[in-house]
Amino acid sequence: xxxxxxxxxxxxxxxxxxxxxxxxxxxxxxxxxxxxxxxxxxxxxxxxxxxxxxxxxxxxxx
Amino acid sequence: xxxxxxxxxxxxxxxxxxxxxxxxxxxxxxxxxxxxxxxxxxxxxxxxxxxxxxxxxxxxxxxxxxxxxxxxxxxxxxxxxxxxxxxxxxxxxxxxxxxxxxxxxxxxxxxxxxxxxxxxxxxxxxxxxxxxxxxxxxxxxxxxxxxxxxxxxxxxxxxxxxxxxxxxxxxxxxxxxxxxxxxxxxxxxxxxxxxxxxxxxxxxxxxxxxxxxxx
Amino acid sequence: xxxxxxxxxxxxxxxxxxxxxxxxxxxxxxxxxxxxxxxxxxxxxxxxxxxxxxxxxxxxxxxxxxxxxxxxxxxxxxxxxxxxxxxxxxxxxxxxxxxxxxxxxxxxxxxxxxxxxxxxxxxxxxxxxxxxxxxxxxxxxxxxxxxxxxxxxxxxxxxxxxxxxxxxxxxxxxxxxxxxxxxxxxxxxxxxxxxxxxxxxxxxxxxxxxxxxxxx
Numbered sequence: 001x002x003x004x005x006x007x008x009x010x011x012x013x014x015x016x017x018x019x020x021x022x023x024x025x026x027x028x029x030x031x032x033x034x035x036x037x038x039x040x041x042x043x044x045x046x047x048x049x050x051x052x053x054x055x056x057x058x059x060x061x062x
Numbered sequence: 063x064x065x066x067x068x069x070x071x072x073x074x075x076x077x078x079x080x081x082x083x084x085x086x087x088x089x090x091x092x093x094x095x096x097x098x099x100x101x102x103x104x105x106x107x108x109x110x111x112x113x114x115x116x117x118x119x120x121x122x123x124x125x126x127x128x129x130x131x132x133x134x135x136x137x138x139x140x141x142x143x144x145x146x147x148x149x150x151x152x153x154x155x156x157x158x159x160x161x162x163x164x165x166x167x168x169x170x171x172x173x174x175x176x177x178x179x180x181x182x183x184x185x186x187x188x189x190x191x192x193x194x195x196x197x198x199x200x201x202x203x204x205x206x207x208x209x210x211x212x213x214x215x216x217x218x219x220x221x222x223x224x225x226x227x228x229x230x231x232x233x234x235x236x237x238x239x240x241x242x243x244x245x246x247x248x249x250x251x252x253x254x255x256x257x258x259x260x261x262x263x264x265x266x267x268x269x270x271x272x273x274x275x276x277x
Numbered sequence: 278x279x280x281x282x283x284x285x286x287x288x289x290x291x292x293x294x295x296x297x298x299x300x301x302x303x304x305x306x307x308x309x310x311x312x313x314x315x316x317x318x319x320x321x322x323x324x325x326x327x328x329x330x331x332x333x334x335x336x337x338x339x340x341x342x343x344x345x346x347x348x349x350x351x352x353x354x355x356x357x358x359x360x361x362x363x364x365x366x367x368x369x370x371x372x373x374x375x376x377x378x379x380x381x382x383x384x385x386x387x388x389x390x391x392x393x394x395x396x397x398x399x400x401x402x403x404x405x406x407x408x409x410x411x412x413x414x415x416x417x418x419x420x421x422x423x424x425x426x427x428x429x430x431x432x433x434x435x436x437x438x439x440x441x442x443x444x445x446x447x448x449x450x451x452x453x454x455x456x457x458x459x460x461x462x463x464x465x466x467x468x469x470x471x472x473x474x475x476x477x478x479x480x481x482x483x484x485x486x487x488x489x490x491x492x493x
Contacts (some may be wrong), residue, residue: 215472221468
């Protein structure tokens with residue numbers, strides 16, 4: 001019976017593409033938000049305004 | 063901490079690939095196309111795990127109103143939908159050479175498809191409600207309804223169709239697969255579970271940052 | 278609660294007319310789409326019947342809170358004292374009644390147009406229909422409240438309801454099929470048990486979570 005390697009490669013390839021794409025989305029989004037919050041923090045320090053309290057606790061990236 | 067998780071996940075995935083391709087033998091009846099199972103079965107496991115976590119996080123949110131629980135539910139649902147989609151896709155790709163058709167309404171593909179649409183609806187609901195608090199509350203209710211629906215889906219579809227192979231690891235009695243294949247499957251189970259944990263923690267963090275940005 | 282019941286009744290009458298005509302229209306569409314092949318039509322009758330039930334159900338259930346929304350009574354609902362679950366049960370009962378009436382009409386029309394002998398199987402059929410309708414109404418009422426304020430509610434409501442009701446649909450169609458063929462309810466006991474379980478779960482979840490949905 002034919003081994004159908006093309007299907008195996010298709011399946012693994014699809015999985016790899018999807019998972020890597022999602023990972024890159026996460027990394028990119030996290031970097032955007034981290035940068036944005038640094039900018040916000042600096043702006044707040046300049047104007048002397050207090051920081052708002054959000055519900056979630058923010059852990060610094062390791 | 064997260065780097066450690068990421069590293070272990072990567073190691074796990076590599077180990078899974080090695081097991082799936084290097085160590086596990088060519089299957090007797092199906093040939094090498096059976097190796098897709100090392101993707102397909104762990105994916106469906108992760109999907110069920112993810113939706114179970116959605117249930118727990120939803121209940122916790124409704125009781126304690128913790129933003130962290132809400133973000134966990136949201137992240138887990140998203141990752142769950144991702145792996146559910148992957149389950150369907152890999153199942154379909156496996157099905158074409160094996161059954162001769164891209165799609166068939168057998169028990170597993172049908173139930174997983176219903177699951178997919180249910181939780182996609184969950185994500186849609188979240189996307190469509192502007193008020194953050196109301197969205198979290200409603201999503202939690204939906205998460206609970208959807209989770210209770212999972213066994214109903216499972217049984218109804220299973221009784222309706224029995225084309226698909228019986229669930230391999232959940233069947234009582236002597237296993238039908240050689241131990242080495244089971245070992246390869248388990249390694250991939252572990253790897254995918256780690257990947258799930260990695261994705262969910264990162265995604266939840268992004269959601270937390272987004273919530274802060276709006277505050 | 279009496280005020281609530283009267284409200285339900287008033288809305289029901291206008292909805293009932295619309296749903297009656299909708300059911301009739303559905304019947305025509307089924308006939309045009311599947312009519313030419315008489316045999317195939319007969320085989321799909323249980324499915325068509327429930328398709329008709331669920332399509333009219335979608336319309337009727339989706340409108341559960343339309344009166345509150347259009348007349349700006351929504352705040353009133355949220356601020357109402359006492360257990361919000363009572364509102365859920367009230368709306369559920371109203372929806373159940375409405376759906377059963379529409380389904381009876383649709384069933385009668387089916388019997389007429391497709392020349393079915395319903396008299397002998399009516400009691401068994403009634404059991405299946407009631408069990409299935411409770412499941413539809415229970416989730417439908419809950420989801421209607423959740424989607425009432427969403428901008429694209431006509432779209433989101435069916436998208437949320439249909440996947441959840443898939444097992445119920447499977448069970449009811451299978452059970453209806455057996456009953457229409459003259460088999461006993463006992464032969465489809467597993468489907469009936471599934472429907473009963475679904476009913477219990479959905480109503481319980483609805484009662485327990487409605488407070489969270491109608492929070493101010």
